Amino acid sequence: MKQGKEAPAVRVEKVAGGQDVIGMLAPEIQLLISLDKTIDLALYNTIKSLLDKFKKLKIVFILPKDGIVGRDLHHIDEIGKFQIVFDEYGQFGEKFQVNKGNQLITSATLVEFEGKIYSQQKGSLNTKEIEKDIQSIVDEKKKQKGHSHEDWMRY
Secondary structure (H helix, E strand, C coil): CCCCCECCCEEEEECCCCEEEECCCCCCEEEEEECCCEECHHHHHHHHHHHHHCCCEEEEEEEECCCEECHHHHHHCCCCCEEEEEECCCHHHHHCCCEECCEECCEEEEECCCCEEEEEEECCCCHHHHHHHHHHHHHHHHHCCCCCHHHHHCC
């Protein structure tokens, strides 16, 4: 998706049950990671380190409806700012242009505070680039005029 374009809203199914809508205007930066089949503990631990660095970050892993969540990850769904969901209806892959045919591909999409696409990686995950882009969003937010000292210090 093109940088600066408004992120589409997508309904997804939570691993823990129920539905959620992701990808639109939110009070935090959204890191939306689609995976073609499974999420495991090693990938979770790699990405989780970003939560320690950025207070205003929410990470959502999106799996296809037949995706696999490792047994060791079921208990961490929705703890803090981390969520695992299923693209039950194929909307995420289609609307975010991260599918090949009807199958999700591995991707990372950053949605900034105003609900616009900041960056998107397809095919692989470069965590150093993701971290750099998140820092850029935070830095830009701090520079915005009209915010009090307390507001920009929270990012």
